[in-house]
Amino acid sequence: MKIRVVLVDDHPLVLDGISARLEGEESLEVVGMANDGKQALKLAAEVKPDVVLMDVSMPVMNGFEATERFREEQPDIKVLILSMHDDREYIVKLIKCGAAGYVLKDVSSEELISAIETIYRGGTYFSSGASQALFSQFEQAVPVEVEEEQEPLTGREKDVLKLVAEGNSNKEIARELDISVRTVETHRQNIKNKLDIHTAAGLTRYAIENNLVD
Numbered sequence: 001m002k003i004r005v006v007l008v009d010d011h012p013l014v015l016d017g018i019s020a021r022l023e024g025e026e027s028l029e030v031v032g033m034a035n036d037g038k039q040a041l042k043l044a045a046e047v048k049p050d051v052v053l054m055d056v057s058m059p060v061m062n063g064f065e066a067t068e069r070f071r072e073e074q075p076d077i078k079v080l081i082l083s084m085h086d087d088r089e090y091i092v093k094l095i096k097c098g099a100a101g102y103v104l105k106d107v108s109s110e111e112l113i114s115a116i117e118t119i120y121r122g123g124t125y126f127s128s129g130a131s132q133a134l135f136s137q138f139e140q141a142v143p144v145e146v147e148e149e150q151e152p153l154t155g156r157e158k159d160v161l162k163l164v165a166e167g168n169s170n171k172e173i174a175r176e177l178d179i180s181v182r183t184v185e186t187h188r189q190n191i192k193n194k195l196d197i198h199t200a201a202g203l204t205r206y207a208i209e210n211n212l213v214d
Helices: 012-022 037-047 063-073 088-097 109-120 128-135 138-149 155-165 170-177 181-195 200-209
Strands: 003-008 028-034 051-054 078-083 101-104
Touching (some): 003 037, 012 028, 012 109, 028 037, 037 051, 037 063, 051 063, 051 109, 063 088, 063 155, 088 128, 101 109, 101 128, 155 170, 155 181, 155 200, 181 200
Parallel strands (some): 003 051, 078 101
């Protein structure tokens, strides 16, 4: 099966250029293009891509907000940032928003394809320029990452956990939150991994102790 990719950039020529770079690659299929984050979210809900390849600076909804919305609403879709900015603050913020990788626009077609394939398989990918920017102040970056790991569940994860604790099935939760069953399953797995709790009883107890349910 080919990796289904949606391209997002506010410059049509850039979209055409990226599409041309990926055209003919046997492992990939470009299934749609969007000009901003809002369009990307709507398009992704319709065509169900595996990976969204997205710029940062866009009108209507930028890459930061769109990446965070993908994490909240469509967490089974991997977001790979393709940007001209090699600023460490950009990269760290996008990682916090949920991006699985960050590559600069000067990378080769081969490296871009490799990045897409890597995050599709569940890994992370940072091009050499992005890595240099990210780790240039490594000693200062460590406390930021540790603090991020201590953040509580996202709002959507709390919604799912509350419904789990109330005894709802995945189908019932999907219907209640107007999301797919696959997305519910992804949220549940993320909750289990974050809390290191792997039973329904344990999740229910956590929800009660943290006032997520009455």
